[in-house]
Amino acid sequence: MSDLSLDLQQQVLASIHDGEPLYIRGSGSKVFLANHSAATRTLAVSTHRGIIEYDPRELVITARSGTPLTELESALADAGQMLAFEPPHFGAGATLGGTIACGLSGPRRPHSGAARDFVLGCKLLNGRGEILRFGGQVMKNVAGYDVSRLMTGAHGTLGVLLELSLKVLPRPAASVTLSHECSAAEAIAYMSSLLGLPYPVDGVCYDGEHCHVRVSGSAQAVHDARNKIPGEVLPNPERYWEKLREHTLPFFHHHGTLYRVMVKPATPHLPIKGSWLLDWGGAQRWLYSEEDLATIRHQVALAGGHVSVFRGPATARFQPLPTAALNLHRRIKAGFDPHNLFNRGALYAQL
Amino acid sequence: MHPRLTDTALLSALRGFLPAESILDDVEDMQPFECDGLSVYRQLPMLVVLPETVEQVQQVMRLCHEHKVPVVARGAGTGLSGGALPLASGVLLSLAKFKRILSIDPHNAQATVQPGVRNLAISEAAAPYGLYYAPDPSSQIACTIGGNVAENSGGVHCLKYGLTVHNVLMVKIVTMDGELLEIGAPTLDAPGYDLLALMCGSEGMLGVIVEVTVKLLAKPERAQVVLAAFNDVAQAGAVVGAIISAGIIPAGLEMMDRLAIQAAEDFAHAGYPRDAEAILLCELDGSNAEVSEYIMAVRKLLTDSGATEVRTAVDEAERQLFWKGRKSAFPAVGRISPDYYCMDGTIPRRQLPHVLQQISDWSKEYGLAVANVFHAGDGNLHPLILFDANQPGQLKLTEEFGQRILRLCVEVGGTITGEHGVGIEKIDQMCVQFQTLELQQFHAIKHAFDPDALLNPGKAVPSLHRCAEFGAMHVHDGQLAHPELERF
Numbered sequence: 001m002s003d004l005s006l007d008l009q010q011q012v013l014a015s016i017h018d019g020e021p022l023y024i025r026g027s028g029s030k031v032f033l034a035n036h037s038a039a040t041r042t043l044a045v046s047t048h049r050g051i052i053e054y055d056p057r058e059l060v061i062t063a064r065s066g067t068p069l070t071e072l073e074s075a076l077a078d079a080g081q082m083l084a085f086e087p088p089h090f091g092a093g094a095t096l097g098g099t100i101a102c103g104l105s106g107p108r109r110p111h112s113g114a115a116r117d118f119v120l121g122c123k124l125l126n127g128r129g130e131i132l133r134f135g136g137q138v139m140k141n142v143a144g145y146d147v148s149r150l151m152t153g154a155h156g157t158l159g160v161l162l163e164l165s166l167k168v169l170p171r172p173a174a175s176v177t178l179s180h181e182c183s184a185a186e187a188i189a190y191m192s193s194l195l196g197l198p199y200p201v202d203g204v205c206y207d208g209e210h211c212h213v214r215v216s217g218s219a220q221a222v223h224d225a226r227n228k229i230p231g232e233v234l235p236n237p238e239r240y241w242e243k244l245r246e247h248t249l250p251f252f253h254h255h256g257t258l259y260r261v262m263v264k265p266a267t268p269h270l271p272i273k274g275s276w277l278l279d280w281g282g283a284q285r286w287l288y289s290e291e292d293l294a295t296i297r298h299q300v301a302l303a304g305g306h307v308s309v310f311r312g313p314a315t316a317r318f319q320p321l322p323t324a325a326l327n328l329h330r331r332i333k334a335g336f337d338p339h340n341l342f343n344r345g346a347l348y349a350q351l
Numbered sequence: 352m353h354p355r356l357t358d359t360a361l362l363s364a365l366r367g368f369l370p371a372e373s374i375l376d377d378v379e380d381m382q383p384f385e386c387d388g389l390s391v392y393r394q395l396p397m398l399v400v401l402p403e404t405v406e407q408v409q410q411v412m413r414l415c416h417e418h419k420v421p422v423v424a425r426g427a428g429t430g431l432s433g434g435a436l437p438l439a440s441g442v443l444l445s446l447a448k449f450k451r452i453l454s455i456d457p458h459n460a461q462a463t464v465q466p467g468v469r470n471l472a473i474s475e476a477a478a479p480y481g482l483y484y485a486p487d488p489s490s491q492i493a494c495t496i497g498g499n500v501a502e503n504s505g506g507v508h509c510l511k512y513g514l515t516v517h518n519v520l521m522v523k524i525v526t527m528d529g530e531l532l533e534i535g536a537p538t539l540d541a542p543g544y545d546l547l548a549l550m551c552g553s554e555g556m557l558g559v560i561v562e563v564t565v566k567l568l569a570k571p572e573r574a575q576v577v578l579a580a581f582n583d584v585a586q587a588g589a590v591v592g593a594i595i596s597a598g599i600i601p602a603g604l605e606m607m608d609r610l611a612i613q614a615a616e617d618f619a620h621a622g623y624p625r626d627a628e629a630i631l632l633c634e635l636d637g638s639n640a641e642v643s644e645y646i647m648a649v650r651k652l653l654t655d656s657g658a659t660e661v662r663t664a665v666d667e668a669e670r671q672l673f674w675k676g677r678k679s680a681f682p683a684v685g686r687i688s689p690d691y692y693c694m695d696g697t698i699p700r701r702q703l704p705h706v707l708q709q710i711s712d713w714s715k716e717y718g719l720a721v722a723n724v725f726h727a728g729d730g731n732l733h734p735l736i737l738f739d740a741n742q743p744g745q746l747k748l749t750e751e752f753g754q755r756i757l758r759l760c761v762e763v764g765g766t767i768t769g770e771h772g773v774g775i776e777k778i779d780q781m782c783v784q785f786q787t788l789e790l791q792q793f794h795a796i797k798h799a800f801d802p803d804a805l806l807n808p809g810k811a812v813p814s815l816h817r818c819a820e821f822g823a824m825h826v827h828d829g830q831l832a833h834p835e836l837e838r839f
Contacts, residue, residue, distance in 0.1 A: 149548030170598035221641035335795030
């Protein structure tokens with residue numbers, strides 16, 4: 001439960017002085033997500049931890065970045081609340097800072113919002129060794145540029161997250177998951193049709209055989225939706241969605257490279273050989289494929305989407321940016337981290 | 352004869368690619384553009400351009416970049432913070448001709464529109480598919496989506512459905528040097544940094560928005576509103592926390608105090624109880640069954656918390672009427688006072704009784720009445736300070752009162768603007784909200800997009816010197832703000 005902000009600041013200042021690039025590390029649970037970073041020193045943030053403020057009536061929690069997600073989630077559960085973006089942990093020690101820096105969201109994302117949607121404010125350490133605060137603990141705040149959300153998914157390349165304030169939501173009173181067997185084409189059409197229907201759906205996944213639809217809300221709403229959504233009630237639904245979120249379903253026991261394919265949800269099944277699992281109602285598709293990355297990127301680009309290499313070997317994991325966008329990224333990076341200290345190359349080789 | 356000289360070289364270059372009717376340089380023609388919704392600030396631009404195509408916008412930007420002429424972009428001009436106030440030496444770039452809805456895609460629940468499309472027009476176009484665009488600022492019949500993105504507009508339903516930033520997927524922008532960039536993606540996230548978050552609420556400082564793709568939602572099966580009256584404002588404020596603690600997220604949760612209730616009632620005849628000290632409007636939406644269940648729960652919470660009256664709208668007409676009263680609160684207050692000054696602070700909800708009491712005390716001290724209208728669910732306050740600009744000194748007094756309210760919002764952990772933006776109006780209050788290093792970081796972001804600072808200069812983020820001068824007038828606890836700067 002200690003505030004190590006000033007200690008971390010000293011380490012950053014020392015790195016500036018010595019010209020030694022830094023790799024920011026929490027528990028290490030998500031190291032596999034980013035490209036190799038050419039850092040000579042590690043900035044350990046997992047001991048900078050603790051919940052600073054939490055008043056359930058405000059629907060906001062503020063904690064230090066090294067706080068384990070499990071600690072945060074258990075405090076929220078005690079008050080009947082949750083992180084509505086259902087973040088994947090990918091490891092027992094997953095920290096709040098790593099979760100936000102990687103910007104990952106779980107099955108509820110298309111329905112409740114992404115990690116970035118719940119970030120209200122942050123305290124960060126930039127590459128000049130300055131401690132800055134942006135945003136705050138209120139939901140509506142348009143004073144200044146939205147730096148807190150910019151940090152989300154930046155993989156630590158813009159600064160060290162020290163504290164984060166997140167919006168939280170009540171846990172639904174009831175939930176049920178209904179599963180029906182169908183083809184991929186039928187699943188895509190069905191999942192797309194759900195977008196136009198006012199049901200309290202908060203999870204939709206097609207695993208290659210079954211389409212699973214989770215409905216959550218008041219007891220009445222859930223009861224009502226059971227009559228409108230086809231399929232059998234899935235036993236142990238919490239376990240299913242948790243395994244989907246954590247990539248521990250049998251599908252994820254495949255060997256080989258796992259790709260994350262992002263397309264518009266109604267995009268027809270893509271002509272890429274491999275095994276597919278469609279989450280987020282078809283908007284986030286997981287693919288194990290032997291095809292080469294260039295072929296996959298090309299096919300996905302034709303459908304208007306983008307791909308990252310999620311698990312497996314790759315030198316450039318993330319979808320390449322057009323030149324003008326990459327140049328803008330470099331200028332933004334320079335604006336936060338002029339000495340190019342933080343997580344060099346983790347996101348793109350040029351950053 | 353023009354009272355001011357225009358840059359003739361610039362003008363003739365513009366005439367090279369813009370039709371004559373797309374350039375205004377006559378004072379009379381430019382008058383409608385001299386202010387936005389914050390009409391106490393007025394300024395004629397050097398000239399107004401109304402391009403019709405993205406290529407024309409790019410050409411205008413390249414030309415202005417080359418001649419180092421500042422550019423201010425403008426949508427419908429409904430903004431309340433002076434963000435679209437022109438510069439005497441700058442070009443005002445109106446997006447009024449970008450009015451086409453490019454596509455409604457029901458299969459992916461998204462719409463792509465030009466920036467000059469009105470907020471409400473998107474929902475109207477999506478309605479045949481059972482879809483709508485959620486953010487609904489009070490000005491939604493007039494305000495445009497480009498401006499909504501620039502201001503990160505909210506609305507009465509943002510407690511449940513979020514602000515513009517939560518409902519936009521992609522924008523196309525033209526940068527100051529004329530480059531066309533896609534920011535975000537039609538997919539649920541985009542590669543690289545979340546620049547879309549930066550664009551939302553950037554107040555025209557980073558780029559000119561020329562296309563917007565928004566997320567559409569399924570229209571709820573049912574929406575129902577409950578009106579509750581209270582004898583005590585603090586009591587009404589406490590119920591807000593109680594509803595949320597019960598696990599209910601209303602679609603809208605609004606509060607008005609006595610003066611606002613009476614003004615709104617006289618104006619809209621919404622059926623509000625005129626003798627109440629405060630009313631709450633609580634809207635619940637969702638499936639039929641869910642709404643019924645929550646209405647029962649909310650009614651009980653309201654009654655248990657001491658509401659003197661709890662009424663559920665009997666039909667859709669009455670629901671609309673309840674909202675009409677709330678949505679017309681500003682013009683209603685405008686009828687009972689020669690002028691009013693609308694504040695836009697946000698505070699943590701638990702601070703509501705304390706902040707209200709303080710505003711009430713200051714109201715007596717200044718002899719200026721205040722009507723309070725709040726988005727209570729998300730802690731966004733709109734105190735309306737009533738004054739008469741024709742009374743010497745009243746505007747100055749009102750501004751001072753307003754500044755104290757905003758300072759208080761920051762002190763209790765809130766912010767100087769929840770949804771109206773900084774613009775020119777709250778530029779000095781930014782020095783209260785942020786320290787020098789943070790402002791420098793904002794300038795670094797601006798520099799990454801617009802190194803010559805030609806886009807909407809002087810708005811949204813104050814210069815450090817401006818803060819030094821402002822801070823010198825407000826020495827807090829004997830400490831001089833921004834001691835690192837030279838004084839003039």
